[in-house]
Amino acid sequence: MHGRAASPERWHTWPITRREVSARALNLCPCAVFAPGPGEPPVALNPNGAGPVATHATGARTRIILSIIVSAIFVFLLPGLGVVGAGLSVARQIVAPVHVALLLTGFVGTGLGITIGYHRLLTHRSFDAHPILKGILLVLGSMAVEGPAIAWVANHMKHHAFSDRPGDPHSPNEGFIHAHWGWLFDFSLIDVDRYAGHLARDTVARWISRTFVLWVAIGYIVPFAISGWEGLIWGGLLRQFAVQNVTFAVNSVCHRWGTRPFKTRDRSRNNWVVGILGLGEGWHNNHHAFPTSAFHGLRWWEVDLSGHIIRILEAARLVWNVKRPDVEHIRRRLFEPAAAPAYARVTE
Ligand SMILES: [Zn+2]
Numbered sequence: 039m040h041g042r043a044a045s046p047e048r049w050h051t052w053p054i055t056r057r058e059v060s061a062r063a064l065n066l067c068p069c070a071v072f073a074p075g076p077g078e079p080p081v082a083l084n085p086n087g088a089g090p091v092a093t094h095a096t097g098a099r100t101r102i103i104l105s106i107i108v109s110a111i112f113v114f115l116l117p118g119l120g121v122v123g124a125g126l127s128v129a130r131q132i133v134a135p136v137h138v139a140l141l142l143t144g145f146v147g148t149g150l151g152i153t154i155g156y157h158r159l160l161t162h163r164s165f166d167a168h169p170i171l172k173g174i175l176l177v178l179g180s181m182a183v184e185g186p187a188i189a190w191v192a193n194h195m196k197h198h199a200f201s202d203r204p205g206d207p208h209s210p211n212e213g214f215i216h217a218h219w220g221w222l223f224d225f226s227l228i229d230v231d232r233y234a235g236h237l238a239r240d241t242v243a244r245w246i247s248r249t250f251v252l253w254v255a256i257g258y259i260v261p262f263a264i265s266g267w268e269g270l271i272w273g274g275l276l277r278q279f280a281v282q283n284v285t286f287a288v289n290s291v292c293h294r295w296g297t298r299p300f301k302t303r304d305r306s307r308n309n310w311v312v313g314i315l316g317l318g319e320g321w322h323n324n325h326h327a328f329p330t331s332a333f334h335g336l337r338w339w340e341v342d343l344s345g346h347i348i349r350i351l352e353a354a355r356l357v358w359n360v361k362r363p364d365v366e367h368i369r370r371r372l373f374e375p376a377a378a379p380a381y382a383r384v385t386e
């Protein structure tokens with residue numbers, strides 16, 4: 039997974055902006071820490087690859103090592119402490135209802151920040167939202183510790199552009215572990231102008247992305263303030279483990295196991311387990327067939343909590359221009375067009 043970064047001779051030197059440097063595939067750190075300092079050389083950009091991915095220049099090794107350490111802390115160490123800590127509190131029989139409540143509310147709250155805020159609103163523009171609601175969703179998404187919103191969007195747009203082909207940041211074609219965790223340690227760069235250019239003038243998304251670390255910290259401080267160290271373990275670290283790994287499962291599991299009712303140019307699948315746990319995101323073949331649809335669950339039994347909440351927000355006029363695929367469009371994409379009537383409800 040480090041092949042691109044390990045072969046600098048393959049890369050052509052190219053000026054690249056500070057902003058592009060700071061927006062790695064998944065930047066879990068304060069961006070400025072890893073951006074080049076004044077007078078430092080530009081990074082290299084690969085003009086021949088599947089996507090405009092760039093890597094750090096020679097001399098940036100320290101930053102890459104720091105990136106690996108920081109990512110390992112936030113992807114493995116802290117979530118792992120959450121799992122171990124929660125296991126110990128179960129063994130010692132000191133789990134209180136408040137701990138479970140912190141876990142569940144934190145899971146659903148920050149999870150919806152990712153599914154509704156980062157993914158359906160910001161990435162795919164499936165609907166328009168009041169700026170205050172948008173800000174709340176992006177703050178909640180930031181607390182899930184999956185990187186600043188704009189970097190997440192750029193990375194995910196690249197996934198849609200190259201799904202399961204060279205250039206896809208996290209296809210299981212390169213192995214399940216790569217798709218789930220490994221790609222997080224590929225510190226190639228994403229061309230933000232190309233993949234998240236639609237956010238160039240989005241002041242809400244830009245400000246919340248710049249202040250990402252603040253929201254991550256608040257995501258730990260709030261459960262700690264409510265219930266001390268046990269609160270931090272359940273509502274902070276274990277919650278982070280759960281949300282991160284369910285999101286990662288969309289990338290790994292949902293491109294390997296499940297059903298494919300729709301013709302798409304990738305290996306996306308509908309997986310009902312990830313559909314439920316992922317608050318609707320596991321209906322991933324549906325999503326690849328209709329990326330701008332605000333609803334991923336398209337039949338009545340395809341549980342899509344995020345979609346249901348978008349319906350409620352639409353009824354409350356807090357979101358509008360909600361996108362839905364029409365039945366004829368659905369019929370054309372189905373392997374079995376006769377099944378189209380079962381999808382009719384999404385157009386309502
Ligand atoms: Zn996908």
Ligand SMILES: [Zn+2]
Pocket residue numbers: 157161162194198325329
């Ligand atoms: Zn998507």
